[in-house]
Amino acid sequence: MISLFNTVHLLKRLSKDIKKLNIKKKTTIKDIANVLNISAAAVSKALHDDPRISEKTKKAVRQVAKNLNYQPNHLASALRKGKSHLVGVIVPRTNSNFFSSVIQNIEQVLNKEGYNIIITQSNESYKKECGNIDTLLFTQVDGIIASMANETINLEYYEKVKAKGIPLILFDRGENDLNVDYIGINDYDSSHVIVEHLVNQGRQRIAHIGGYKRTRIYNNRIRGYIDALKKHNLPIEPELLIESSLTIEDGRKKMTQLLKLENRPDAIYVAGDYAALGALQILNENKIRIPDDIALVGFGDEPFTSMVTPSITSINQHSEEIGKQAALTFLSYTNKKQIKQTLNKIILDAKLVVRESSNILLKTTHK
Amino acid sequence: MISLFNTVHLLKRLSKDIKKLNIKKKTTIKDIANVLNISAAAVSKALHDDPRISEKTKKAVRQVAKNLNYQPNHLASALRKGKSHLVGVIVPRTNSNFFSSVIQNIEQVLNKEGYNIIITQSNESYKKECGNIDTLLFTQVDGIIASMANETINLEYYEKVKAKGIPLILFDRGENDLNVDYIGINDYDSSHVIVEHLVNQGRQRIAHIGGYKRTRIYNNRIRGYIDALKKHNLPIEPELLIESSLTIEDGRKKMTQLLKLENRPDAIYVAGDYAALGALQILNENKIRIPDDIALVGFGDEPFTSMVTPSITSINQHSEEIGKQAALTFLSYTNKKQIKQTLNKIILDAKLVVRESSNILLKTTHK
DNA sequence: AAGTCTAGGTTAAACGTTTAACCAAAACTA
DNA sequence: TAGTTTTGGTTAAACGTTTAACCTAGACTT
Numbered sequence: 142m143i144s145l146f147n148t149v150h151l152l153k154r155l156s157k158d159i160k161k162l163n164i165k166k167k168t169t170i171k172d173i174a175n176v177l178n179i180s181a182a183a184v185s186k187a188l189h190d191d192p193r194i195s196e197k198t199k200k201a202v203r204q205v206a207k208n209l210n211y212q213p214n215h216l217a218s219a220l221r222k223g224k225s226h227l228v229g230v231i232v233p234r235t236n237s238n239f240f241s242s243v244i245q246n247i248e249q250v251l252n253k254e255g256y257n258i259i260i261t262q263s264n265e266s267y268k269k270e271c272g273n274i275d276t277l278l279f280t281q282v283d284g285i286i287a288s289m290a291n292e293t294i295n296l297e298y299y300e301k302v303k304a305k306g307i308p309l310i311l312f313d314r315g316e317n318d319l320n321v322d323y324i325g326i327n328d329y330d331s332s333h334v335i336v337e338h339l340v341n342q343g344r345q346r347i348a349h350i351g352g353y354k355r356t357r358i359y360n361n362r363i364r365g366y367i368d369a370l371k372k373h374n375l376p377i378e379p380e381l382l383i384e385s386s387l388t389i390e391d392g393r394k395k396m397t398q399l400l401k402l403e404n405r406p407d408a409i410y411v412a413g414d415y416a417a418l419g420a421l422q423i424l425n426e427n428k429i430r431i432p433d434d435i436a437l438v439g440f441g442d443e444p445f446t447s448m449v450t451p452s453i454t455s456i457n458q459h460s461e462e463i464g465k466q467a468a469l470t471f472l473s474y475t476n477k478k479q480i481k482q483t484l485n486k487i488i489l490d491a492k493l494v495v496r497e498s499s500n501i502l503l504k505t506t507h508k
Numbered sequence: 509m510i511s512l513f514n515t516v517h518l519l520k521r522l523s524k525d526i527k528k529l530n531i532k533k534k535t536t537i538k539d540i541a542n543v544l545n546i547s548a549a550a551v552s553k554a555l556h557d558d559p560r561i562s563e564k565t566k567k568a569v570r571q572v573a574k575n576l577n578y579q580p581n582h583l584a585s586a587l588r589k590g591k592s593h594l595v596g597v598i599v600p601r602t603n604s605n606f607f608s609s610v611i612q613n614i615e616q617v618l619n620k621e622g623y624n625i626i627i628t629q630s631n632e633s634y635k636k637e638c639g640n641i642d643t644l645l646f647t648q649v650d651g652i653i654a655s656m657a658n659e660t661i662n663l664e665y666y667e668k669v670k671a672k673g674i675p676l677i678l679f680d681r682g683e684n685d686l687n688v689d690y691i692g693i694n695d696y697d698s699s700h701v702i703v704e705h706l707v708n709q710g711r712q713r714i715a716h717i718g719g720y721k722r723t724r725i726y727n728n729r730i731r732g733y734i735d736a737l738k739k740h741n742l743p744i745e746p747e748l749l750i751e752s753s754l755t756i757e758d759g760r761k762k763m764t765q766l767l768k769l770e771n772r773p774d775a776i777y778v779a780g781d782y783a784a785l786g787a788l789q790i791l792n793e794n795k796i797r798i799p800d801d802i803a804l805v806g807f808g809d810e811p812f813t814s815m816v817t818p819s820i821t822s823i824n825q826h827s828e829e830i831g832k833q834a835a836l837t838f839l840s841y842t843n844k845k846q847i848k849q850t851l852n853k854i855i856l857d858a859k860l861v862v863r864e865s866s867n868i869l870l871k872t873t874h875k
Numbered sequence: 876a877a878g879t880c881t882a883g884g885t886t887a888a889a890c891g892t893t894t895a896a897c898c899a900a901a902a903c904t905a
Numbered sequence: 906t907a908g909t910t911t912t913g914g915t916t917a918a919a920c921g922t923t924t925a926a927c928c929t930a931g932a933c934t935t
Contacts, residue, residue, distance in 0.1 A: 167921095169922085170922065179885090180886075212645060215647055220584050220891070220922075221921080227647075245629060260626075261615070536890095553893090553913095585893070
C-alpha cells in the first residue's frame with residue numbers, strides 16, 4: 142500500500158519537475174522574488190515604483206527582471222485591476238483614408254498611455270455592428286470609440302454599452318439621442334463654405350447629391366446647402382437636391398439623372414468623394430468640360446481626389462485631429478472612478494481644398 | 509475596546525454591503541451558482557457543455573445566465589487557460605485595399621473560432637514594427653500574422669516571437685530565412701503573365717519600374733520580368749529596368765526619366781499601383797496616348813486603377829484568399845500543444861485584370 | 876526607558892475561470 | 906448481496922498580479 146502510494150506520489154512529483162525543466166515557463170514576478178529572496182508583493186511594488194520599497198531593492202528587482210527577460214502578464218493584472226487596457230474601435234471600414242487616419246491617431250495617443258486598440262469593421266451593416274459590440278464587450282474593453290454604420294438607427298446596442306458603464310465616444314457618424322461624447326466636423330458650415338466657393342466661381346445653379354437624410358451628418362450638409370443657397374438668394378429647386386447612398390455607382394446614376402434635366406446645373410456638390418468620382422466619370426464620358434461647363438465638389442478629401450483627372454475639390458475632415466480628440470476624450474474618463482458621461486461635443490471646422498474640378502484657373506496648370 | 513473593534517468591524521461590513529448594493533457588479537459564474545444552489549465549477553462545466561453535467565442542470569444554468577445577463581469574463585478564462593484568444597496583426601498600413609481586405613478576411617475566419625484580432629500598423633518603419641511586436645507580446649496574443657515593412661531587414665524581433673513559442677505567420681512580404689509559414693502570390697509568374705500579355709499586344713520594348721531589389725517579392729518580380737523577356741527573345745536593357753520606392757511621387761519621377769530616353773519603351777510594367785498612377789499622370793500630362801503610344805500595367809489591383817482615366821491594367825493579389833489562408837494556418841496551430849512550426853508555404857496564382865491602359869480595344873469602350 | 880514613528884517590507888486575499896482529483900448515491904452486474 | 910459502474914456533481918488549487926492590512930526592527934522623541 143505504502144509502496145503504491147509512494148509510486149503515485151513520485152510520478153506526480155516527477156511530472157511536475159519535468160514540466161519545470163522542459164517547458165520554458167515564462168518568468169513571473171515570483172521567479173524574481175525567489176532570486177532576490179523577497180516576497181512577490183515586494184517585486185510588484187518595486188516594479189511600480191512604490192515609495193515603500195527602498196531604492197536599492199528597486200534597482201535589484203529591475204536588474205533581475207531584465208536578466209530573466211521578464212514580461213508582465215497583462216491578463217493577470219487586467220483581471221486583478223478590473224481593467225483590460227484595451228479600447229475597442231468600430232468603423233464602417235478601415236479601407237478609407239479618413240477612417241484609417243483616424244484610427245492611426247487614436248492608436249498613437251492611446252499607446253502612449255499604455256492602451257491598445259482592437260479595431261473592428263461594421264461594413265456599414267447594423268447587424269455586423271451589433272456583433273462587433275458584443276465581441277468588444279466580451280473582450281472586456283475599457284471603452285469604445287465608434288463611428289456608426291449608415292444603416293444604424295436602432296440605438297439599443299449602444300445603450301447596452303452605456304449601461305455597462307464603460308465610456309463610449311462617437312466620431313463622424315454620431316447620434317445626439319445617445320447623449321455621449323462626440324467629435325466631428327461642422328457639416329452645416331462646410332456646406333456653406335462649399336456653396337460660397339461655387340458662388341465666387343460664378344455658379345448660379347448648384348445641385349446637391351446628398352447622403353441619406355436620416356443620417357445626421359448628411360442631414361446637416363443638406364440643411365447647410367439649403368440655407369447657403371437662401372443666403373445668396375439662389376433658387377432652391379427640388380430637382381437639384383438628390384438623396385444618394387454615395388457609392389461610386391450611385392454617383393454615376395444620380396449624375397446621369399441630373400444631366401437629363403432640361404435646365405442643367407452648372408455646379409454639383411456631392412456629399413461624398415466616392416459618389417463625386419462616379420459623377421466625374423459620367424461627366425468625362427459625356428465630354429462635359431469640368432469645371433467650364435459644370436463644376437464639381439466632393440467631400441472627404443480622399444487621396445484619389447487629387448489623383449483623378451481633373452482633380453476634385455473636396456472638404457478635408459481633419460482625421461488626425463478627430464482621432465486625437467477621440468482618444469483624449471476616452472483618456473479623460475480613465476482617471477475618474479465614477480463614470481458619468483458629461484457631454485463633450487467637439488466640433489471642428491472643416492477645410493476646403495480647392496482643386497481643378499471647381500477652379501478654372503487651376504484647370505490648365507500642370508505641375 | 510470591544511466597542512471600538514465592533515465599530516470598525518461594522519464599518520467594514522457596511523462598506524462591503526454598500527459596494528454590493530451600489531455598484532452593479534457584473535454577474536459572475538458564482539452568482540449563477542448561488543441562484544441554483546450548485547457549485548461554480550458545475551456552472552462552468554454546464555456552460556461548456558461538459559458531459560458530466562445533466563441536461564436538466566445545463567438548461568437551468570443557461571436560463572439563469574440569460575436572466576442575469578451573464579457575460580463570461582474573458583480575462584479570467586484567458587489567465588487560467590494561458591491563452592488570450594487574441595491574435596496580433598501587423599501590416600505596413602491599413603489604408604490600402606489589399607491590406608484592409610486581407611485583414612477583413614482574417615477577422616472573419618478567426619472570429620468564428622472565438623478569436624479577436626488586434627491590428628497594428630508599421631507605416632513601413634522598422635522601428636515602429638518592433639514596437640508593434642513588443643505591444644502584441646505584452647498583450648499576450650496567441651499568435652502573430654504579419655506583413656513586414658519595406659525597411660525591415662533585421663529579423664531579430666521576429667526571432668523573438670518565434671522564441672516565445674507563439675505561431676508566426678507571414679503574408680505578402682515575408683522572408684525565407686525566418687523559416688515560418690508564408691502565404692503570398694507567385695510574383696515571379698505574375699511578371700511572366702504581364703510580359704506575355706504585353707507581347708500579345710505587340711509590344712517590343714518593355715520597361716520595368718520595380719520595387720527594392722532587397723525585398724523578396726520585388727526581387728522575384730524583377731527576376732520574372734527578365735526571364736520572361738529572355739523567353740520571348742526580347743533584349744534586356746539596363747536603362748529599362750529601374751528600382752523605385754513605388755510611391756506616387758517616385759512613379760512620376762521614374763516615368764519622367766524613362767521619357768527622356770532616346771529610344772522610348774512602348775510599354776511600362778510598374779511593380780505597384782501607386783507608382784503606376786504617378787506614371788499615368790506624367791504620361792497624361794505629356795499628352796502621350798495610352799495605350800497607343802505606351803501601354804501601362806500596374807500591380808495590386810487597387811480600386812483606383814479602375815477609377816482613373818484610362819483605367820490601369822493590374823494584377824489582383826487575391827487578398828481574400830490570403831487573409832483566409834493566413835487565419836486558417838494560425839488556427840492549425842491552436843490545437844497542437846507542442847508548437848513546432850512545420851513550414852507551410854502557400855503560393856497563390858495571381859490574376860491579371862486587363863483594363864484600358866494596356867488594351868487598345870478597351871480604350872474607346874465606355875460602359 | 877518607555878512610547879511613538881518610520882522605513883521597508885511581508886501575508887494573505889482577491890480578481891473570475893478552469894480543471895484535476897475526489898466523492899456520494901444510484902444503477903447495474905453476476 | 907456485495908461489488909463495480911455510472912451519473913452528476915463537489916472541492917480546492919491554480920493562473921499571475923495587485924493591494925489592503927499587518928508586522929518588525931531600528932530611529933527618534935520626551
